[in-house]
Amino acid sequence: MALSTLSGKRIAGKAVSGARPPRRVRRQLPTSPWLFAAPGLLITGVFILYPFVSTVINSFTDRRTLIPGQFVGLANFRELLHDDMFWIGLRNSTLYVLGVVPALVILPLLLALLVQKNIPGITFFRSAFYTPVVASIVVVGLIWVWLLDERGLINSLLEAVGIGRVGFLSDQWLLLLSAMAVTVWKGLGYYMIIYLAALANVPRELHEAASVDGAGAVRRFLTVTVPAVRSTMVLVGALSSVAAFKVFSEVYLMAGPSGGPAGEDTTLVMLVQRTGTGLTGRVGYASALSLVVFVVTVALMLLVLRADRREET
Amino acid sequence: MPTSRRTFAAAALAALVLPLSACGSGNDDSGSSDASGKVEGDITFQTWNLKANFKSYFDGLIADFEKQYPGTHVKWIDQPAEGYADKISADAAGGTLPDVVNVSPDLVAPLAKAGLALDLDKAAAKYKKEYLAGAWASHQIPGMTGTYAFPWYLNTGPLFYNKSLFKKAGLDAGSPPKTYDELFADALQMAKKSDGKVATLANVPTIEDFGRYGVALMNKEGTAFTFNDAKGVQLLTKYKELYDAKALDPQALTATPESSGKKFLTEAVAMNPGSALDLGNFKKQAPNLYKNIGITDQITSTGHVNMYVMGVMVNSKTKHTPAAVAFAHYVTDAEHQMSFAKKVAIFPSTAGSLDDPYFTKEDGTDETRVRVAAAKSLKTAVNYTPVLFSEQMKTALRNEVAKALQGKESPKEALDNAVKQCNTLLAQQG
Numbered sequence: 001m002a003l004s005t006l007s008g009k010r011i012a013g014k015a016v017s018g019a020r021p022p023r024r025v026r027r028q029l030p031t032s033p034w035l036f037a038a039p040g041l042l043i044t045g046v047f048i049l050y051p052f053v054s055t056v057i058n059s060f061t062d063r064r065t066l067i068p069g070q071f072v073g074l075a076n077f078r079e080l081l082h083d084d085m086f087w088i089g090l091r092n093s094t095l096y097v098l099g100v101v102p103a104l105v106i107l108p109l110l111l112a113l114l115v116q117k118n119i120p121g122i123t124f125f126r127s128a129f130y131t132p133v134v135a136s137i138v139v140v141g142l143i144w145v146w147l148l149d150e151r152g153l154i155n156s157l158l159e160a161v162g163i164g165r166v167g168f169l170s171d172q173w174l175l176l177l178s179a180m181a182v183t184v185w186k187g188l189g190y191y192m193i194i195y196l197a198a199l200a201n202v203p204r205e206l207h208e209a210a211s212v213d214g215a216g217a218v219r220r221f222l223t224v225t226v227p228a229v230r231s232t233m234v235l236v237g238a239l240s241s242v243a244a245f246k247v248f249s250e251v252y253l254m255a256g257p258s259g260g261p262a263g264e265d266t267t268l269v270m271l272v273q274r275t276g277t278g279l280t281g282r283v284g285y286a287s288a289l290s291l292v293v294f295v296v297t298v299a300l301m302l303l304v305l306r307a308d309r310r311e312e313t
Numbered sequence: 314m315p316t317s318r319r320t321f322a323a324a325a326l327a328a329l330v331l332p333l334s335a336c337g338s339g340n341d342d343s344g345s346s347d348a349s350g351k352v353e354g355d356i357t358f359q360t361w362n363l364k365a366n367f368k369s370y371f372d373g374l375i376a377d378f379e380k381q382y383p384g385t386h387v388k389w390i391d392q393p394a395e396g397y398a399d400k401i402s403a404d405a406a407g408g409t410l411p412d413v414v415n416v417s418p419d420l421v422a423p424l425a426k427a428g429l430a431l432d433l434d435k436a437a438a439k440y441k442k443e444y445l446a447g448a449w450a451s452h453q454i455p456g457m458t459g460t461y462a463f464p465w466y467l468n469t470g471p472l473f474y475n476k477s478l479f480k481k482a483g484l485d486a487g488s489p490p491k492t493y494d495e496l497f498a499d500a501l502q503m504a505k506k507s508d509g510k511v512a513t514l515a516n517v518p519t520i521e522d523f524g525r526y527g528v529a530l531m532n533k534e535g536t537a538f539t540f541n542d543a544k545g546v547q548l549l550t551k552y553k554e555l556y557d558a559k560a561l562d563p564q565a566l567t568a569t570p571e572s573s574g575k576k577f578l579t580e581a582v583a584m585n586p587g588s589a590l591d592l593g594n595f596k597k598q599a600p601n602l603y604k605n606i607g608i609t610d611q612i613t614s615t616g617h618v619n620m621y622v623m624g625v626m627v628n629s630k631t632k633h634t635p636a637a638v639a640f641a642h643y644v645t646d647a648e649h650q651m652s653f654a655k656k657v658a659i660f661p662s663t664a665g666s667l668d669d670p671y672f673t674k675e676d677g678t679d680e681t682r683v684r685v686a687a688a689k690s691l692k693t694a695v696n697y698t699p700v701l702f703s704e705q706m707k708t709a710l711r712n713e714v715a716k717a718l719q720g721k722e723s724p725k726e727a728l729d730n731a732v733k734q735c736n737t738l739l740a741q742q743g
Contacts, residue, residue: 064741065402066427150564151581170563258708261566262715279402279423280703280742 058287065281076288086289089268092176092251093293096267097244097300099180100187104240105233107184108191113225115192116199130189137186141253144182145169148254169254172264179250179265186250187243191236198232199225234308241300246293248273268293347634348436353384354633356640357411361623364391370656378643385636398704405429412631413641416462416624418700422454423742424626425461431627432459437638443647448662451622451696455535462624463645464662466653469620469687469694470588472612473595477605478583482506489584489609493526496584496612497551500560503583509559515573515582517565517714518552520707524697527614531699538699538735541728549717549724556718566715578602586611589658589683608683610690620694622662658684660691667692701739709734 034041059076063069080086115126132140147153148168155165168178202225210220226233248269251259257274259266266274268289276286363371375387390411392400398420404410410429424430433452434441440463441449448464476486482503490496500513520540524530528545531538555561562568562582577585578599595603611618625641627634643649650661651669658680660667667673672688675681710731717727 062741066405066423066429150562151579167563169567175567256567256569256572258567258711258715261719262721263708263712274705274708277402278398278704279405279420280705280738281402282705282741 055287055290058284059291061284062282063284063287065277065279065283069284072284076285079285080288080292085263085266085271086268086292088264089266089271089289090292092265093245093247093268093296095176096180096183096247096251097241099177100183100244100247101237101241103180103184104187104191104244105237108188108236109195109225109229109233111188111192112195112199113221116196126192129192132186133189135186137249138253140182140186141250144178145254148178170261172260172262175255175260175265176251179247179254182250182254183244183247187240191240194232194236195229198229202228231308234304238301238304241304242297245297245300348638350635351384352382352635352639354636355386355388356413356631356633356636357388357390358413358640358644359411359415360389360391361397361415362391362394363415364389367653367656370653374644374649378640381643382636382639385640387640408630410628410630412628412633412637413644414626414628415465416626418451418462418622418624418696419698419702421452421461421624421626422700423703425454425457425459426742429629430461431629431631431634431638432461433463433627433638434459436627436634437463437642440642440646443663444645445662445664445692447695448622452624452626452700454700455531462626463641465623465625465645466650466659467620467622467662467691467694468588468659469611469618469691470586470591471608471610471683471686472584473577473587473591474584474607474609475577475580475602475605476607478503478507478511478580479607482511482583486607489607490612491610493548493551493612493614497555497560500555500583501558504555504558504560511581511583512562512565512576513560513583514555515562515565515576515585516568516570517561517711517718518548520699520702520710521619521697523548524695525611525613525615525617525619530697531701535699535701536739538732538739541725541732545728546724549714549728552714553718553720553724561718566718589680589687592679592683606679608679608686610686615695617693617695618690619697620691622696623659660688701742702735703738703742706735706738709738 058069060071060073061069062072062075111129115122115129145152149155150165150167150170154168159165166174168174206224206228207220210224215223246269247267251265251267252270252273255265259270259274272286272289272293275282275289358375360371371389375389378387379385401410401414401416401420401424405424405427410424416424421430425432441460444464448467449460451464452462453460472489474486474489479486479489479499482499483506484499484502490499496513503511503513518526520530523540523545526544526548528540528548529542530540552561556565562573562576564572564576568576573582573585574587574591576582578595580599580602592603592606595606613619625645627637627641631637645662647661647663647666650663651666651671653659654661654666655671660672667688671684673685675685713722713727713731713734716722716730717724722730
């Protein structure tokens with residue numbers, strides 16, 4: 001049945017169009033797109049896929065920087081469950097998400113509302129708020145270290161007003177909070193731009209209608225602005241939570257390579273760097289840590305997106 | 314012939330995998346350990362952050378070598394100080410380690426264990442007598458036979474102190490502390506008189522501090538760390554007293570040598586170790602401090618000051634062993650070490666060089682005073698940092714010391730934990 005139908009179609013095709021041109025097209029179609037995609041695929045393969053696969057494989061070995069590893073099964077994962085530093089890293093990375101993400105979802109929105117208005121000189125403020133985004137994180141980190149030093153500007157001001165010096169860079173919790181503050185300060189401008197784009201799409205009529213109905217500024221913000229930019233808030237939440245969980249530079253620059261007093265400010269990515277680099281680096285164990293970071297990051301993304309979908313339904 | 318989807322996928326996979334198969338943990342192209350052949354061929358020489366200040370010196374050195382050995386060509390590459398170990402590990406893992414590499418003893422150890430450093434006791438034994446015995450031994454690895462780098466320049470330095478801060482604290486600025494007991498007593502007085510605003514020290518004790526205090530750092534076989542003995546606990550207990558009294562800077566737990574130096578420059582701490590290089594820095598960046606600078610010897614309970622050793626290693630996989638060994642020796646021989654020492658405040662590791670009048674005669678300036686004192690102390694100096702003490706071990710020790718200072722653990726518990734972690738890391742090094 002099937003064969004006869006197939007041959008029937010083929011015969012019919014030949015009879016109608018002479019058959020050769022369509023066949024040539026069909027044969028060449030699979031190759032051409034692949035050729036166009038090849039450079040991109042190669043780059044993705046070499047710089048993303050291969051390192052990822054290599055990391056997964058290494059996580060099941062005891063490979064060190066200069067010594068090829070042996071397969072050790074789940075030993076690295078068992079070890080990290082008993083590694084105090086892993087739990088400290090997980091705690092700090094999680095706290096970072098909890099501390100930074102709400103601030104980065106809400107504050108840039110408020111900032112965007114402020115600079116959205118077309119009043120004279122507003123461009124200056126827009127540019128000023130965006131400046132930290134383009135500044136090098138190393139430079140920014142060093143400036144904040146100077147400002148928060150025991151003898152820095154902020155402590156001198158606090159002493160002048162009678163509060164006394166605060167150990168921003170010597171207390172483990174204040175250090176983490178200071179690093180979070182820098183992350184928020186540096187990220188405000190970036191997310192502000194995203195919100196500005198979203199706010200531009202909010203119909204003015206909605207605000208006008210709400211005003212006519214007697215809604216005040218706060219009410220209009222909650223009932224018009226927030227629902228209109230909700231999908232952008234989800235996007236900002238997803239982006240900032242992934243970035244916050246993978247934080248490295250701010251904490252490294254402010255807490256030092258050892259991760260703050262007694263390593264108590266170490267984040268997971270700092271631990272990966274400390275464990276896996278150098279001539280005596282434990283590449284296998286660091287790969288296992290990286291895999292945990294990857295899984296948690298993906299889970300965070302899914303969580304945010306799922307929450308968004310649930311709200312939509 | 315049409316290209317099937319499967320064929321194309323296979324080709325794409327091959328294109329991806331084949332170039333990557335070249336990546337890996339080194340290659341098996343064994344170079345020769347025989348350095349007796351003709352000195353010829355192209356070699357690569359890597360230095361550690363020296364190009365910015367000494368380009369003309371190394372250009373001249375390389376030109377002279379190429380002239381002396383026609384048929385050789387030396388390509389000089391310089392790497393920044395930051396991330397140097399990572400650069401070497403990437404090169405070593407990728408099989409692209411240069412033929413001649415500027416290293417420190419702790420960098421040589423893993424390279425030697427991976428079979429990437431040439432054993433100079435075999436390949437260059439005839440040169441051994443040209444160097445100070447201690448310097449030659451500094452690139453020997455416990456558990457291995459052989460020497461894995463030519464010793465290059467040495468460095469040590471005095472302890473700088475701020476005379477003005479000493480006077481304000483009621484201390485005799487002309488009589489700085491000479492022993493640990495005096496140091497601890499002066500530091501406590503400084504903190505008390507300044508109401509905790511001026512600390513004497515800016516950094517927590519490191520492995521070399523334990524060594525200088527007379528703590529046995531490792532067992533004789535070099536197979537286990539032992540710095541949790543009674544003497545080690547005693548030193549950490551003293552530091553805890555200093556920390557509680559703010560005689561140790563509150564930010565010491567996260568300090569780096571750079572941040573400690575800055576604290577001394579801004580007169581937030583009264584004492585800081587340094588080298589002859591720092592004097593010029595004080596003069597330029599902190600003229601007020603320079604006027605009040607006091608210079609005293611490193612404090613040690615062993616009678617031996619700490620020294621830092623730089624070496625020049627030959628890659629065991631080099632295709633031109635005679636040229637690589639000859640060049641490494643050329644860079645580190647007495648003549649060239651001496652000429653390099655006259656350009657920058659470092660000290661030669663070659664036998665007899667430290668007896669040169671340049672290192673024995675003072676001309677009344679602080680620079681020569683520091684230089685002569687350092688050269689004298691180097692004759693019996695010790696590199697306290699064990700060659701097997703990795704960055705991960707330094708972090709483990711630092712974190713445990715911090716816990717003791719914060720009172721989260723007793724000094725004994727902290728050192729026991731540090732030793733346990735370091736021994737685990739040592740075992741994992743293979």
